[in-house]
Amino acid sequence: MKKLLLSLFVIVSILTANWVAAAADLEVNTPAIAALKASMQARHGQLSPFYSAGAIGLTKDGMIAVKDATAVPLSQRGSLSGLVSAENADRANLYKEIATANGHAEWQGDIQNTFAGRWIDKAQSGWFYQSGGGWAKK
Amino acid sequence: MLRLAVFASLLVLMQSASAISSLHITADSVTHDTATAQQLELMVDLASTTVTAKAVHIQYQTIEARNANILLDYRALNNQNQHNQSQPSLTLNTDLKQNTDTSWAKTQMYCLLPKNLATESWDCSNGKFTAQRINLPFSLSVLPQTKGFIANINLQNANFSDEAGLHAAEKLNGHLTLVAKQEGDTLNFNSALNWQTGEVFWQPLYFANGGHELQMQGNLKGDIITLDNATLKLDKVGDLNFSGKINTKNYTLYKLDADLPSLNLTEAYPLLFKPFLGKTMLNDAELNGKAALNIHVVDSQLKTFKIKLEDVNIDDKNHKFAFYNVNADIPWSYDDATKVSFSYNNGQLLNMPLGRTNIGAEVNRYSLVSPSITLPILDGTFKLSDISAARINDNWYWHLRAELTPVSMPDASRAFKLPIMQGKASAEIPLVTYSGGILTTDGEIVLNVFDGKATVTQLTLQNPLSDAPRLSADMNLRNLDMGSLTRTFSFGAIEGKLDGDVQDLEMLNWKPIKMDAKLQSSDGKYLKKISQRAVENISSLGGAGAAAAVQRSVLRFFNEFNYEKMGLSCILRNNICEMSGIESTPGGYVIVKGSGIPAITVLGYNKTVGWGELVDRVKHVIDGNTKLIVK
Amino acid sequence: MKKSLKKSAVMLSIGTAAILTACVTINIYFPAAAAEKAADKIIDEVWQLKQGQQAPESTPADKTSEPKPAETTPAEAKPTDTPAK
Incomplete structure (x- = not known):
C-alpha cells in the first residue's frame, strides 16, 4: 500500500515537474518575432530622443502615443506620427505573434497587458507614461 | 442705427463754471446691428483732446472682446503730444476670442491717423497679437477706397502653434496685400500673399523655408467663393494655376480647373508627396525628373486628368525597386476611354534587373486592359498577357497570364546574390x-536547374x-544532378541524383517558418558515390555525434564510398525542425x-534541431568551414 | 486499521487525481510569470538594455546595483508592488 502511495506521489511529482518546466518559458524565438524585434530596435534610435523630450509617452495598453508634439522641432514633427503608428503596428503584431507562437491566440490581450506594465517599469527616468487619466513622469 | 439700451447716465463734469472740459458717458448695454457692448464707458477730455472708449465686453457675430480700450489722441493738433508726433493717433488694446475658444488672445495696435480719414492711409505699426502659443507681431496700413480698401499687412518674426503642435510656424516673415471692394452683394x-522666410509645419507637410507666393483674384457672394485666377508659386517646385468655385459652408466644389505645367519632382517628392505616402512602398525613394499635371472637376466629380512624366528616375532607398528614364502619358476621363502609355529604360524589382519596357493600355474609368506587356528580365523575357485590372471600393483587383522565357541561371544567381547555378529557368503560369x-x-512554375x-x-x-511579405508554396525537385549541386554549394562531392518535396512551405520575410521538406536520392540506376567530406557534412546536419564517429573510425582512410540510398527530411514547426531519414532505427534514423x-x-x-541552428550548420558547411560549431 | 489505510489511500488518489486535473487545468491559464520574463527579454533587446536591468538613469529599486546574473529571471526579481515613480 505504501508503495502504491509512493508511486502515486512520484507520478504526481513527475507530472507537476513537467508542467512547471513547460510553463517556465514562452516561445519567443520565431522568425516573425525576430523580424519585429529587429524593426523595433532600429526604430528605437529615432524614438529615444522623443521619449526623453516628453514628445511621446508609453500608454497603459502597451502602445505609445504622441503626448506633446510641440516638444519636437518643426522639421521633425512630420516623422513623429509616422514613427508612432509604425511602432504601434509592430507592437500589436508582436503581441499577436507571441500569442500564436505559443498556440494560444487568445492570450494576445494578456500578453499586451503584461508588456504594458513591463515597458513602463523599464522606462528611463524622465520618460512619460499614462497613469490614470493623464500622463506621469518617471 | 444706434440704440442705447437700459440706462445711459450722462455725467458732465464741470471743472470751471464757464466751460465743459470733459464728458463722461456710461452705458450698461449698447446694441448696434449684430454687435453688443456691455458696460461701455466713453470719456472725452476736451482739455487734452483725447477720447477714451472702454467696454468690459463686446460681442460681434462669433467674435468676443473683453477689456476693450481705445484711445484717440488728438493732441497733435494742438502740439501738446508727448510722442512728438505730427499726426493724431489711435491706440487699441483688447482681449479677443472666438465664441468657441476657451482662452483669450491679446491684441494691441497703435495707428497714426491721417488728416482725411476717408481718403488717406492709416498706418499702424507695432501691432501685436498674442495668445498662448501665438505671437504675431505685425504692421498694417489701410487705405480706404470707395466701398472698399487696400490693406498691406506685414508679419514680422511671427510664431504660432495649435495646442497639439500639428499646425505651427516659427520665425515667419511675410506680406499680404489685400484689395477688397463691395459691389452690391458681391x-x-x-x-x-508672399511668404518670405520662416518654417511651417502643417501636418503632414513641412516647409523649411519661405520663398512661396499665392495670388488669388475672385469674389465672395454669400457662401460661395469664385476664383477667376489664382497662382500658387512654390519655390523650386513649380507653379500651379487654378480657378474654380466652391461653397465655403458645405465645401461643395462646383468647379475646379488646375494646371501644373512643370513640376520639379526632385523637390516636390520630399516636400509634397512623401508626407502623404506614409506606409506605402513608395515612401522611401529618391525621385527626380519632371512631371506635368492637369485636373478638371465639375460638381465634385473628377472629370478628367492628365499626368505626364518626363525622364523620371525612381530609386527605392531600400533597393526593392528602381525605374530609370520613365516616360508616361496618362490621360484619364470619366466619360471616355483613353489610351495610356508608360515606359522605362531599365530598372530592378526585388533585385531582378529589368530591361527597356513599353506598356500600352486602355483605361475605361476604373478599369484597365492591355493585351500584352513584355518585360525583359536578364536574358529572358517575362511576358504578361490578357491583363485586366479594376479598382473597386479602393482596392485593386487584377489577373493576367504570365510566361517566363528561359533565363540563364548563372545570371539570375548573380542577380540574387546566390552561389552560381548552372542551367536555365523558365516558367509558365x-x-x-x-x-x-x-x-x-x-x-506550375517550372525551373530547369542542375x-x-x-x-x-x-x-x-x-x-x-x-x-513582411508572406509566401506559401509547394515545391518539387526531380532528378537534380547532385554532382553540380554539391560543387555549386561546396558541400563535398556527391555523385547521384536528387529528388525533393517541400509541402506547405510558408515563408515570412523570405525565411521559412513552416514546411514539410524531404530530400532523397532519386530512384533508378546511376552512379552513386559520396566523398568522405560530404559524409561528415551530412552527418553534422543530423547531429555532431555521427561526424565525430566518422573521424574516429577506420573509415577516415577512405576518400569515397558507395551508397544505396540517402535522404533527410525536416518537418518545420514553431522554429523546430523534426528530422528523420530514409528509415528509422532504434534511437535514430538512417x-x-x-x-x-x-x-x-x-x-x-x-530528432529535433532548432531551425536557426540547422541553418547555421548548413552555412558553416557551405562556407567551407570544416570545423563545425557544436552546441 | 487496514481499512482506514485503504480509505486514506482512496482519498489520496482522489486528491492526486484532483491535483492532476488541477495541473492540467492550470496549464491552459495565461502563464503570467513566463510572459513577464518573455516581455523583459524582448524589451531588453528592443531598448538595448543590459540583461534584466532597469533603464540606466532610474534609481535602483533594490540594493544590488550590479547587473543581475543571467539565471535570475526578471519576473522573480520584480518586487511584488510597483515602486513609486
Missing part, C-alpha cells in the same frame, strides 16, 4: 490573380513589397545507407 477681392493584397498563382526540374505550385504572395565495400551508413540521432 465682395471682389485681389490678394497676394496560366493565371495570376491579385486581390486584397494577395497574389495567387494557378498552374539538369533536373524544380516545380513550384500553389504559390501565393501576401503584401509582396511590404516589410541518412545514408551504404553499399559495397567499404559500406558506410550514416545515422542521425538528434
Whole structure:
C-alpha cells in the first residue's frame, strides 16, 4: 500500500515537474518575432530622443502615443506620427505573434497587458507614461 | 442705427463754471446691428483732446472682446503730444476670442491717423497679437477706397502653434496685400500673399523655408467663393494655376480647373508627396525628373486628368525597386476611354534587373486592359498577357497570364546574390490573380536547374513589397544532378541524383517558418558515390555525434564510398525542425545507407534541431568551414 | 486499521487525481510569470538594455546595483508592488 502511495506521489511529482518546466518559458524565438524585434530596435534610435523630450509617452495598453508634439522641432514633427503608428503596428503584431507562437491566440490581450506594465517599469527616468487619466513622469 | 439700451447716465463734469472740459458717458448695454457692448464707458477730455472708449465686453457675430480700450489722441493738433508726433493717433488694446475658444488672445495696435480719414492711409505699426502659443507681431496700413480698401499687412518674426503642435510656424516673415471692394452683394477681392522666410509645419507637410507666393483674384457672394485666377508659386517646385468655385459652408466644389505645367519632382517628392505616402512602398525613394499635371472637376466629380512624366528616375532607398528614364502619358476621363502609355529604360524589382519596357493600355474609368506587356528580365523575357485590372471600393483587383522565357541561371544567381547555378529557368503560369493584397498563382512554375526540374505550385504572395511579405508554396525537385549541386554549394562531392518535396512551405520575410521538406536520392540506376567530406557534412546536419564517429573510425582512410540510398527530411514547426531519414532505427534514423565495400551508413540521432541552428550548420558547411560549431 | 489505510489511500488518489486535473487545468491559464520574463527579454533587446536591468538613469529599486546574473529571471526579481515613480 505504501508503495502504491509512493508511486502515486512520484507520478504526481513527475507530472507537476513537467508542467512547471513547460510553463517556465514562452516561445519567443520565431522568425516573425525576430523580424519585429529587429524593426523595433532600429526604430528605437529615432524614438529615444522623443521619449526623453516628453514628445511621446508609453500608454497603459502597451502602445505609445504622441503626448506633446510641440516638444519636437518643426522639421521633425512630420516623422513623429509616422514613427508612432509604425511602432504601434509592430507592437500589436508582436503581441499577436507571441500569442500564436505559443498556440494560444487568445492570450494576445494578456500578453499586451503584461508588456504594458513591463515597458513602463523599464522606462528611463524622465520618460512619460499614462497613469490614470493623464500622463506621469518617471 | 444706434440704440442705447437700459440706462445711459450722462455725467458732465464741470471743472470751471464757464466751460465743459470733459464728458463722461456710461452705458450698461449698447446694441448696434449684430454687435453688443456691455458696460461701455466713453470719456472725452476736451482739455487734452483725447477720447477714451472702454467696454468690459463686446460681442460681434462669433467674435468676443473683453477689456476693450481705445484711445484717440488728438493732441497733435494742438502740439501738446508727448510722442512728438505730427499726426493724431489711435491706440487699441483688447482681449479677443472666438465664441468657441476657451482662452483669450491679446491684441494691441497703435495707428497714426491721417488728416482725411476717408481718403488717406492709416498706418499702424507695432501691432501685436498674442495668445498662448501665438505671437504675431505685425504692421498694417489701410487705405480706404470707395466701398472698399487696400490693406498691406506685414508679419514680422511671427510664431504660432495649435495646442497639439500639428499646425505651427516659427520665425515667419511675410506680406499680404489685400484689395477688397463691395459691389452690391458681391465682395471682389485681389490678394497676394508672399511668404518670405520662416518654417511651417502643417501636418503632414513641412516647409523649411519661405520663398512661396499665392495670388488669388475672385469674389465672395454669400457662401460661395469664385476664383477667376489664382497662382500658387512654390519655390523650386513649380507653379500651379487654378480657378474654380466652391461653397465655403458645405465645401461643395462646383468647379475646379488646375494646371501644373512643370513640376520639379526632385523637390516636390520630399516636400509634397512623401508626407502623404506614409506606409506605402513608395515612401522611401529618391525621385527626380519632371512631371506635368492637369485636373478638371465639375460638381465634385473628377472629370478628367492628365499626368505626364518626363525622364523620371525612381530609386527605392531600400533597393526593392528602381525605374530609370520613365516616360508616361496618362490621360484619364470619366466619360471616355483613353489610351495610356508608360515606359522605362531599365530598372530592378526585388533585385531582378529589368530591361527597356513599353506598356500600352486602355483605361475605361476604373478599369484597365492591355493585351500584352513584355518585360525583359536578364536574358529572358517575362511576358504578361490578357491583363485586366479594376479598382473597386479602393482596392485593386487584377489577373493576367504570365510566361517566363528561359533565363540563364548563372545570371539570375548573380542577380540574387546566390552561389552560381548552372542551367536555365523558365516558367509558365496560366493565371495570376491579385486581390486584397494577395497574389495567387494557378498552374506550375517550372525551373530547369542542375539538369533536373524544380516545380513550384500553389504559390501565393501576401503584401509582396511590404516589410513582411508572406509566401506559401509547394515545391518539387526531380532528378537534380547532385554532382553540380554539391560543387555549386561546396558541400563535398556527391555523385547521384536528387529528388525533393517541400509541402506547405510558408515563408515570412523570405525565411521559412513552416514546411514539410524531404530530400532523397532519386530512384533508378546511376552512379552513386559520396566523398568522405560530404559524409561528415551530412552527418553534422543530423547531429555532431555521427561526424565525430566518422573521424574516429577506420573509415577516415577512405576518400569515397558507395551508397544505396540517402535522404533527410525536416518537418518545420514553431522554429523546430523534426528530422528523420530514409528509415528509422532504434534511437535514430538512417541518412545514408551504404553499399559495397567499404559500406558506410550514416545515422542521425538528434530528432529535433532548432531551425536557426540547422541553418547555421548548413552555412558553416557551405562556407567551407570544416570545423563545425557544436552546441 | 487496514481499512482506514485503504480509505486514506482512496482519498489520496482522489486528491492526486484532483491535483492532476488541477495541473492540467492550470496549464491552459495565461502563464503570467513566463510572459513577464518573455516581455523583459524582448524589451531588453528592443531598448538595448543590459540583461534584466532597469533603464540606466532610474534609481535602483533594490540594493544590488550590479547587473543581475543571467539565471535570475526578471519576473522573480520584480518586487511584488510597483515602486513609486
